[in-house]
Amino acid sequence: MEFKALDFYRNMELLIILPLLYLPYHALQVSPIQVSGLITQSVSLAPTEHLAHPVEEVSWYYTINGTRYRLADFRNQQLIIRHSQFSQRLEVDNSGTRLWIRELRSEDTGSYTAFIVLQGTGQTVDLSFTLTVYEPVPNPDTKVEMEQKTTDWCNFTLHCSAPTKSSALSYSWMYRHKERYQPYTNGTTIHVSLQPESWDEEYLCFIHNPADHKNVSITAQTVCNSTSFRKGTPAGLRHHYLSFILILPLALLLFLAWYMRAMKKRKKGPPSTVHSQLEEVQYIEIHPCQPNRSLQTVYCLEQKPASPREARTQTIYSELQNAHRTSQE
Structure with a gap:
């Protein structure tokens, strides 16, 4: 009786286990893989363990602020990008299981998931990644x-x-x-x-x-x-202190030269107006004035400036004698 009961339980275990072997297998990793990237650089998201079977297709998803977006699909050895944010910035290798993101941006920070379907097994492997994009470290x-x-x-x-x-x-x-x-x-x-x-x-x-x-x-x-x-x-x-000490005397010399030049110009002053007036051409007109009671004729000299801006005239009186009359006298 004990042997019959033992055989019965063994048969029941086989009836339960055998159907499970033919069910589709869905593998899920325990925790996301942490990945760090640098702005303007490239980063790759890839499984840490080797897959036992060839890959049939891969679907990549991107999650940010609780919303999941379809990122890209890899089928028939071709990559189809589904998200405009990553246009012309994605590449794949290893049958689509490794995803490369080029020219990283700060908004690329988020969660990434790959659903990998294995050929001939019906198995699906899920891989999750958490990507954080950092700015370059400045010089300390x-x-x-x-x-x-x-x-x-x-x-x-x-x-x-x-x-x-x-x-x-x-x-x-x-x-x-x-x-x-x-x-x-x-x-x-x-x-x-x-x-x-x-x-x-x-x-x-x-x-x-x-x-x-x-x-x-x-x-x-x-x-x-x-x-x-x-x-x-x-x-x-x-x-920097040493450079400042060397540059300061040069700056002082340049300032002193500029100051002395400015003072010379100030002492020289504007061009003399008297000198310009002397250089101006003067015209003098001689004509007889009103006749005098005496035998002598008085002539008037009238000076006219060349420039029309000088409106004033200057009259010069001079006594001129007739040479012929004087000799007769």
């Missing part, structure tokens, strides 16, 4: 604050910052000692206290987001041996 700046310097110690503070308000940036520090970089601490600011035998250390500020990173370094020897660092002096601005 460092600022040095010298706290205290003695013959035995050099105490200073390093500040690291970037000209952006992006909350996605992370700051971390590393230091190099004896040709090896080692993690130092996280954050934008570090406090350093060194003895002279450790002044060869180099500190590196590392700014990064999931898609990009930048770094800048400064050596302890540069800080501790320099007299130009004061509290709040940016390390990257020392060469």
Whole structure:
């Protein structure tokens, strides 16, 4: 009786399991694959594991703000783009299971899903991706604050910052000692206290987001041996101070030359009106005046300016004698 009951239960298991083997298989990954991209760059969305069967077709979907859009279809070795936002920016390989997005934009951030149909099995594999598009990390700046310097110690503070308000940036520090970089601490600011035998250390500020990173370094020897660092002096601005010192005298000389030239023009003044009047051509007309009671004839000289703007006339009286009459007398 016990053996008959055992055979009965085994037969029931077979009746339940065997039909399930012929049902269409639908595989769903446990969690989305996180992908990071950089604006204007390219990114690919691809399965992390190899598919056991050839691919028949793939349908890609894009979800943003809770709304799902049909992105593209791959059938018969051809890609058909369905969404205008991604026009001429999509490519595929690996039978459509790897999707390339070129010239990334910030609005491309969202969820992507691929429905992969396997040939001859009726199985469908679902792959989900979460894409986040980031801006490039700007070049960082460092600022040095010298706290205290003695013959035995050099105490200073390093500040690291970037000209952006992006909350996605992370700051971390590393230091190099004896040709090896080692993690130092996280954050934008570090406090350093060194003895002279450790002044060869180099500190590196590392700014990064999931898609990009930048770094800048400064050596302890540069800080501790320099007299130009004061509290709040940016390390990257020392060469600007030197350039300013060199340019300032040149600017002063140019200003002095311009000022002296202006003063000479002011002393010279406008062209003399008297000199211009003297250079003007004068015309004099001589004619007899009213006859005098005496035997002498009086002639009048009337001066007329060449320019019609000079309306005034000047009359000059002069006594002229007749040479013949005088000789007779």
